Amino acid sequence: MSLLVIAEVNGGALKSATLNTVAAAQAIAQTTGTDIHILVADENAGSIAAAAQAIPGIAKVLVADSAAFAHGLAEPVAALVVSLAGGYSHILAPSTTFGKNILPRVAALLDVAQISDIVKVIAPDTFVRPIYAGNALATVQSADSVKVITVRGTGFDAVPADGGSAAVETVAIPALPTKSKFVSQQLAKSERPELTAAKIIISGGRGMGSGENFHLIETVADKLGAAVGASRAAVDSGFVSNDLQVGQTGKIVAPNLYVAVGISGAIQHLAGMSGSKVIVAINKDEEAPIFQVADYGLVGDLFQVLPQLSQELDKH
Amino acid sequence: MKILVGVKRVVDYNVKIRVKADNTGVETANVKFSMNPFDEIAVEEAVRLKEAGKVSEIIAVSLGIAQSQDTIRTALAMGADRGILVQTDVDLQPLAVAKLLKAIIDKEAPSLVLLGKQAIDDDSNQTGQMLAALLDWPQGTFASKITVTGDGIEVIREVDGGLETVALTLPALVTTDLRLNEPRYASLPNIMKAKKKQLDVITPADLGVDVTPRLTTLKVEEPPKRKAGIKVADVAELVNRLRNEAKVIP
Ligand SMILES: Cc1cc2nc3c(=O)[nH]c(=O)nc-3n(C[C@H](O)[C@H](O)[C@H](O)COP(=O)(O)OP(=O)(O)OC[C@H]3O[C@@H](n4cnc5c(N)ncnc54)[C@H](O)[C@@H]3O)c2cc1C
Ligand SMILES: Nc1ncnc2c1ncn2[C@@H]1O[C@H](COP(=O)(O)O)[C@@H](O)[C@H]1O
Numbered sequence: 001m002s003l004l005v006i007a008e009v010n011g012g013a014l015k016s017a018t019l020n021t022v023a024a025a026q027a028i029a030q031t032t033g034t035d036i037h038i039l040v041a042d043e044n045a046g047s048i049a050a051a052a053q054a055i056p057g058i059a060k061v062l063v064a065d066s067a068a069f070a071h072g073l074a075e076p077v078a079a080l081v082v083s084l085a086g087g088y089s090h091i092l093a094p095s096t097t098f099g100k101n102i103l104p105r106v107a108a109l110l111d112v113a114q115i116s117d118i119v120k121v122i123a124p125d126t127f128v129r130p131i132y133a134g135n136a137l138a139t140v141q142s143a144d145s146v147k148v149i150t151v152r153g154t155g156f157d158a159v160p161a162d163g164g165s166a167a168v169e170t171v172a173i174p175a176l177p178t179k180s181k182f183v184s185q186q187l188a189k190s191e192r193p194e195l196t197a198a199k200i201i202i203s204g205g206r207g208m209g210s211g212e213n214f215h216l217i218e219t220v221a222d223k224l225g226a227a228v229g230a231s232r233a234a235v236d237s238g239f240v241s242n243d244l245q246v247g248q249t250g251k252i253v254a255p256n257l258y259v260a261v262g263i264s265g266a267i268q269h270l271a272g273m274s275g276s277k278v279i280v281a282i283n284k285d286e287e288a289p290i291f292q293v294a295d296y297g298l299v300g301d302l303f304q305v306l307p308q309l310s311q312e313l314d315k316h
Numbered sequence: 317m318k319i320l321v322g323v324k325r326v327v328d329y330n331v332k333i334r335v336k337a338d339n340t341g342v343e344t345a346n347v348k349f350s351m352n353p354f355d356e357i358a359v360e361e362a363v364r365l366k367e368a369g370k371v372s373e374i375i376a377v378s379l380g381i382a383q384s385q386d387t388i389r390t391a392l393a394m395g396a397d398r399g400i401l402v403q404t405d406v407d408l409q410p411l412a413v414a415k416l417l418k419a420i421i422d423k424e425a426p427s428l429v430l431l432g433k434q435a436i437d438d439d440s441n442q443t444g445q446m447l448a449a450l451l452d453w454p455q456g457t458f459a460s461k462i463t464v465t466g467d468g469i470e471v472i473r474e475v476d477g478g479l480e481t482v483a484l485t486l487p488a489l490v491t492t493d494l495r496l497n498e499p500r501y502a503s504l505p506n507i508m509k510a511k512k513k514q515l516d517v518i519t520p521a522d523l524g525v526d527v528t529p530r531l532t533t534l535k536v537e538e539p540p541k542r543k544a545g546i547k548v549a550d551v552a553e554l555v556n557r558l559r560n561e562a563k564v565i566p
Contacts, residue, residue, distance in 0.1 A: 097475040101457050104445035113411050113530035116440045131439055132333045136342055139534040180454035183481040243478045257564040278562045295545035298554050308551040
């Protein structure tokens with residue numbers, strides 16, 4: 001029995017979270033010694049299929065080309081995955097809003113549990129996953145015949161994007177549900193790196209005071225080639241858009257450097273960034289809990305510190 | 317139309333949880349429990365739809381131990397009309413919850429079901445999607461806005477790249493995200509009134525659902541702890557250390 005990875009193709013390109021998911025599949029396949037297949041479901045899927053073919057260690061790319069899959073709607077994609085599920089011991093997808101939307105549907109239709117957000121493979125049926133906002137790690141074992149799994153990207157280093165040459169196979173498309181329709185999307189456009197893939201992230205919280213003040217963060221971010229993030233309070237206050245939220249219910253990140261500016265360090269925020277290699281906290285309150293997890297803490301007013309930081313980075 | 321909301325009793329989001337010494341789970345004795353924050357948002361949304369005249373009845377359903385009645389009473393105090401508790405001591409996993417809710421929905425026939433996007437204890441983020449699949453309903457997950465249109469709804473969803481709008485035919489299932497609304501506090505008179513509202517208690521056996529867990533938790537551990545590092549005196553020291561000590565910036 002092979003393993004099936006559902007490629008995240010939202011937006012017409014192969015999303016990098018797919019490469020972390022393949023890494024988790026490889027960790028399982030190491031023990032089972034079986035093949036890994038990737039499913040690419042999209043409209044005009046050709047170029048994405050080519051990108052998937054290039055991932056090393058993939059035996060086969062399954063292509064389902066239809067306008068019905070263009071926006072990654074859960075209902076049709078889940079129906080497609082279920083129609084293919086027969087030959088697979090494991091079905092994996094990234095633990096992104098794309099994967100989380102689809103895989104529980106697949107699991108329920110197959111009458112099996114879904115295992116969310118794994119960060120480690122112990123055995124082909126045993127995985128580690130965070131619970132309680134990452135304040136505990138549970139090791140869970142599945143008794144189901146098919147393991148349906150979402151993979152937390154920060155738990156697995158991405159496999160390389162090229163070097164492979166997998167076979168391609170076009171799959172038959174089953175009857176698809178039509179009760180949901182894509183209407184529109186408002187995708188945040190940014191020249192900066194994506195939060196979940198960035199090496200450096202600088203995030204602002206309620207302490208930033210306004211959306212305009214975020215330019216202080218952006219200036220520093222651009223000097224470092226960093227992504228910009230935010231706390232829930234900053235998003236709820238309308239300073240920045242929702243896609244920047246880091247935390248238990250936002251994005252989970254683990255960059256080399258995470259700089260938290262004007263963020264107190266609530267457990268729900270820490271849940272999203274405490275896997276970072278180096279954490280810097282800039283806060284005027286020396287008692288702020290963020291300092292308990294920071295490698296380097298700077299007590300000060302961010303409105304002075306950020307301009308100084310920007311200047312200091314220019315000196316080299 | 318009728319709405320059904322799921323309300324789960326969870327360890328309050330402010331509690332700093334501790335892993336049990338024998339690694340079987342987390343400490344729940346003498347810990348404050350509350351309604352899952354996303355479910356408060358679901359109840360609030362249902363009440364607002366009722367206040368806007370679009371909804372006739374709100375049923376709040378919880379599944380779990382006897383104390384989950386408190387969670388249902390909170391929902392009733394916020395404005396739900398009646399409650400159903402599916403009482404069991406079994407540790408219910410999302411698939412079992414979805415099957416139990418489906419059995420209730422088959423009887424109650426609501427047009428809209430609102431669940432939280434995720435329970436903050438197991439952090440599964442599965443139940444709504446599973447339930448929609450079992451019902452063969454469309455789903456609008458991670459909702460930050462719900463608009464009732466003629467015979468369907470439009471849902472704005474919070475997705476990784478920004479926002480997405482989907483149109484769903486009714487009946488439909490929606491899971492709530494944080495920015496859908498700000499839940500109200502129940503007033504004292506409403507808390508008193510809630511005590512008199514109907515709350516039925518049934519069991520999984522009454523619904524004919526097998527709730528045997530599919531996943532076994534082998535152990536629960538503390539994650540590796542981060543230690544507080546050092547305080548730097550100024551920006552120059554910070555940049556110097558990031559460059560030369562941590563080597564994380566060029
Ligand atoms: C179910 C649930 C899920 C949640 N999910 C998330 C999540 O995913 N992500 C998340 O971030 N939060 C989440 N939260 C919210 C979380 O509990 C906190 O409320 C939030 O993280 C606080 O954001 P903050 O640190 O920006 O604001 P605050 O806690 O208000 O902190 C602001 C900080 O800025 C400092 N400050 C103010 N002015 C200055 C200045 N001039 N210079 C320097 N420092 C200054 C203050 O000292 C303070 O420490 C969630 C909550 C719930 C209930
Ligand atoms: N035991 C339960 N009782 C009531 N609702 C539940 C229960 N478990 C899950 N739910 C609902 O399903 C949502 C998602 O839960 P989960 O899939 O466990 O993250 C929650 O926010 C609730 O609305």
